[in-house]
Amino acid sequence: MAQKFEQDDQVNFFVPVFWGTKEPELFADLMRVAAKMTGAYHFADNMFVFQRNNSMVRDVPFMDAWQQNIVSSSDEAILWRRYILAMAGYHCSHLDGDFVECGAYEGVGAKTVLDYLGGPEFPKTFWLYDLFEHKADSVNHPMPSHGPQLHQQVVERFAGYPNVRIFKGYLPEVLEQGAPERIAYLHIDLNQAPAEIATLEALFDRVVPGGMIILDDYEMYFYRAQKAAEDNWFGQRGYKVFPLPTSQGFVIKR
Known part of the structure; x- marks a missing residue:
């Protein structure tokens, strides 16, 4: 611990x-x-x-939400990253639009944010997307929990949360199964540049003014290909990404 x-x-x-x-x-x-x-x-x-x-350690409601959603030592270590998500979520909860996470993995990051903001009573819908397993043709590297069982585990994790919708499939193609028209909060954590850029292409215009986009590995050297691609993509649209010491990147939609 x-x-x-x-x-x-x-x-x-x-x-x-x-x-x-x-x-x-x-x-x-x-x-x-x-x-x-x-x-x-x-x-x-x-x-x-x-x-x-x-x-973050002094924020008692956040610490309660975080501690309830620790499933690995990595979840403990990325406390500051999770607090960035929670603070962005708090800001975005006051905007029009739903919450979206692309790359939900085990679901504990999204659930930390959701529990901090009210849990099942949170009035917005939280849309979660992931393949939940690693395929032979996947560009991103495998994670420890990837496998055919993960999707059902995440579904069970959110049992009793009527405000959560979970979609299994490749991004951005899976968005065709359902996606919000207006987005206040967009967290992207796909660990590979092509899918992250394609997801931005599909969802960026749906983010409302003042909405926040968090790119999980933007400032991590190992994932520098994502930073290069995203700097170019946002630069073409007159944006610059805020690099955070947590390794995340941060954009506020105008």
Whole structure:
């Protein structure tokens, strides 16, 4: 579990999950050494920052929603990313339009946002899309939970949530089965450039003014092909993507 330490009004957050390191255990040990030399730190998800407020840890309703939707060590580590989604969701809840997540995977990210905003009573519809398994012709890499069972697991996860619609299939083709006409919140996490660009082509014009688009891996070096493609796509439309230290990208629709 995440380690939370308080000293005076400081809150520290440390989850030893870091991707792309040659010696993960040694790297985590070095982070523990660094933790002894500073405070108000956030060490997780390839972030090594200190003297931060860690606002998400102080947001009790968010922490409740987050903790209820942890199914892996990765879910613990990406706390800050999940808080970005929740804050975007809060803003977008005041706009016209529904919520959309393309690349729902296990559904826990969307459910964290939804539980933070009211759970089954949230008045907007949350549309979730994913293939839920990895095919031989898939461009993106496989994830641990991918498989023929995942779709049903996600359906069961949202049992009792009448405001959630779940679609299984390739993006953007699966959008033909149903998609909202107006979108307030759009989260894209497909781990590959072609499908993300095709999804933007299909949905961008449906995002309402003030609506938010979050690109999960935009600022992650491993996924730099997505950044290059999305910079070009948004640039042609007079937009620039906000790069966030969480590795996400962020766009506000005009």
